[in-house]
Amino acid sequence: MNVPATPLTISRFRSTAASVRLSVLQFVADPQWLIPSMIAPIIFGIVAYQLVLGSGPYFVVYAILGAGMMSMWGQTLYGSGWATGQDRVFGTLEPTLQAPTPYVYVVLGRILWNVVSGLVGGAIVYVVVVAESGQIPAVVNPLLFVVLFLFVMVTLASVGVILSAFYVYTRFAGFIQNIGEFAFYVGTGCMFPVIFLPWWTNPVSLVFPPTWALDALRYGSIPGYQGFAWGFGWDLVGAVATMTVYLVLAGLVFHRVERHVLEVGTLGDY
Amino acid sequence: MTPDPAIEARGVRRVFESRKGFLFTEKSRTEALRGVDLRVEPGEIFGLLGPNGAGKTTFTKILSTLLLPTSGEARVLGIDVARNPQAVRPRIGLVLGGERGLYNRISARENLRYFADLFGLPPALRDRRIQEVLDRVGLTEAADRRVEEYSRGMKQKLHLARGILHRPELLFLDEPTIGLDPKSARETRKLIRSLVSDGVTIFLTTHYMFEAEELCQRLAILSKGQIVARDTVAGLRRLVGGDTTVEVEAYGFEDAEIERLRHLPGVGRILSEEFGPRLRLTLRSSSSELTAGAVRSALGTAHPDLMVRERRTVLEDVYLDLVEEEAA
Numbered sequence: 001m002n003v004p005a006t007p008l009t010i011s012r013f014r015s016t017a018a019s020v021r022l023s024v025l026q027f028v029a030d031p032q033w034l035i036p037s038m039i040a041p042i043i044f045g046i047v048a049y050q051l052v053l054g055s056g057p058y059f060v061v062y063a064i065l066g067a068g069m070m071s072m073w074g075q076t077l078y079g080s081g082w083a084t085g086q087d088r089v090f091g092t093l094e095p096t097l098q099a100p101t102p103y104v105y106v107v108l109g110r111i112l113w114n115v116v117s118g119l120v121g122g123a124i125v126y127v128v129v130v131a132e133s134g135q136i137p138a139v140v141n142p143l144l145f146v147v148l149f150l151f152v153m154v155t156l157a158s159v160g161v162i163l164s165a166f167y168v169y170t171r172f173a174g175f176i177q178n179i180g181e182f183a184f185y186v187g188t189g190c191m192f193p194v195i196f197l198p199w200w201t202n203p204v205s206l207v208f209p210p211t212w213a214l215d216a217l218r219y220g221s222i223p224g225y226q227g228f229a230w231g232f233g234w235d236l237v238g239a240v241a242t243m244t245v246y247l248v249l250a251g252l253v254f255h256r257v258e259r260h261v262l263e264v265g266t267l268g269d270y
Numbered sequence: 271m272t273p274d275p276a277i278e279a280r281g282v283r284r285v286f287e288s289r290k291g292f293l294f295t296e297k298s299r300t301e302a303l304r305g306v307d308l309r310v311e312p313g314e315i316f317g318l319l320g321p322n323g324a325g326k327t328t329f330t331k332i333l334s335t336l337l338l339p340t341s342g343e344a345r346v347l348g349i350d351v352a353r354n355p356q357a358v359r360p361r362i363g364l365v366l367g368g369e370r371g372l373y374n375r376i377s378a379r380e381n382l383r384y385f386a387d388l389f390g391l392p393p394a395l396r397d398r399r400i401q402e403v404l405d406r407v408g409l410t411e412a413a414d415r416r417v418e419e420y421s422r423g424m425k426q427k428l429h430l431a432r433g434i435l436h437r438p439e440l441l442f443l444d445e446p447t448i449g450l451d452p453k454s455a456r457e458t459r460k461l462i463r464s465l466v467s468d469g470v471t472i473f474l475t476t477h478y479m480f481e482a483e484e485l486c487q488r489l490a491i492l493s494k495g496q497i498v499a500r501d502t503v504a505g506l507r508r509l510v511g512g513d514t515t516v517e518v519e520a521y522g523f524e525d526a527e528i529e530r531l532r533h534l535p536g537v538g539r540i541l542s543e544e545f546g547p548r549l550r551l552t553l554r555s556s557s558s559e560l561t562a563g564a565v566r567s568a569l570g571t572a573h574p575d576l577m578v579r580e581r582r583t584v585l586e587d588v589y590l591d592l593v594e595e596e597a598a
Contacts, residue, residue: 008389015387017387018388022373022384024375026375029375030375072290089369090373092371092373094371097336098336099389100356100359101388190297259338262335264287265337
């Protein structure tokens with residue numbers, strides 16, 4: 001055979017970067033993304049500020065965290081799963097899985113981009129709430145706040161990886177995600193602390209890494225915050241532990257899900 | 271050492287199970303492939319023909335690692351596709367074609383760049399290779415336009431460009447010229463031939479018989495999930511009775527007349543088909559002595575309305591004979 005050999009080298013970094021690049025190109029090409037990434041954060045910011053107005057000295061921080069998390073939930077988590085769902089609809093899931101790069105790196109690239117665009121949403125919320133309240137929020141430890149904020153994003157992303165696997169698994173993932181969306185952002189404390197919810201919901205909430213991370217974020221940024229009784233330190237431990245479980249699960253699940261769809265032959269279904 | 275066959279399938283079966291309903295689900299089971307055995311040698315263009323639903327795409331997807339067989343074994347370039355798909359993927363190309371399967375909101379060049387990275391093409395080589403395949407399929411001028419602006423034919427070319435981007439040793443083409451205008455289809459066939467001269471093995475499924483006849487060295491006909499024949503075009507012609515075909519049409523024939531036709535030189539099989547009140551007999555013969563004149567002489571003057579047409583047996587005749595025989 002005289003096909004000139006091409007030295008193909010599958011690089012995880014290059015595959016992930018290619019996925020980030022594709023996400024950016026698609027984002028730029030499609031103006032409908034302006035709604036969740038730019039317009040929704042403005043609305044969330046305005047509504048959240050009105051909801052918590054006058055409810056204590058740190059209501060501005062509450063408003064920013066609540067609206068910021070709502071906006072980022074949509075971008076980071078929902079967006080990551082949704083992109084895989086779109087791969088099904090447009091028929092690009094088959095050629096992507098047929099490429100030698102493991103699909104998990106494609107998902108990783110999308111999540112990275114969604115984290116960045118989620119941060120942009122968070123920044124928009126900040127600007128809106130500050131403009132509305134006319135005051136810069138008092139954050140006790142700005143550095144800790146930034147670190148915890150990014151940490152929350154990472155925990156959201158860990159749920160996004162599992163959701164993406166679910167989208168590969170079945171074409172009905174979008175339907176199920178839409179049903180669960182409201183429960184998820186209330187249940188994990190995106191809009192307001194989980195402690196306000198009935199006690200019997202807490203075990204379900206604690207299954208999700210963002211619940212722990214969000215509680216830690218509020219402990220770290222709002223003096224006198226009353227969240228879970230175990231406090232900041234155990235919140236961090238819980239977040240890291242649940243997130244590790246999610247990431248290990250994702251590593252295991254992705255390979256099995258890929259195998260499963262090849263077995264049942266539903267890869268081309270949409 | 272004998273090289274591994276490009277494709278070797280043994281007893282490949284594929285069963286699809288599906289469910290209908292939500293609360294009271296009803297299971298259904300479809301056997302798409304019922305024990306397919308096939309061998310494709312390196313460097314050849316092998317064609318797989320079959321009616322809609324025969325199992326061609328299912329078989330192609332199994333060989334290209336997008337589907338697992340329910341049982342049986344399929345090896346591509348010597349590697350078991352079910353056990354080690356990751357080792358097969360960089361060495362094969364797949365062109366499923368159609369309107370779907372591309373990122374429509376970005377350009378062709380960006381589509382290719384994305385897949386070049388997923389296939390692990392080194393950055394130093396990537397852009398050059400992208401330009402090379404764009405030139406090869408004739409998309410250079412439109413390369414930076416969004417794919418959503420493309421015609422169906424242009425999308426088909428882009429599918430093909432993506433399939434050959436990483437220079438695969440074996441290329442699967444599932445109906446590569448479907449939806450193309452005659453000029454583009456001819457260019458695609460030319461491209462396929464040039465790929466073979468580069469050493470690429472081609473596995474092609476098509477509905478177009480003339481295309482299969484023009485391109486393929488060997489062919490298999492798949493019907494209801496089973497291979498009903500496999501050979502060269504000449505070999506398949508022999509299988510259905512030979513190179514010569516004579517069609518005879520009239521308002522019915524006596525049994526004795528049909529018997530006389532059966533004894534003409536080289537006549538292997540006679541097929542009959544009704545067209546309203548008229549009956550058409552198709553005679554296949556391995557002898558060039560079977561001519562329209564010989565048929566007219568055998569039937570005498572009993573049919574003033576007799577129509578006789580002599581022609582070469584084409585692949586379409588072979589295909590229809592075998593598929594209809596299988597259906598019967």
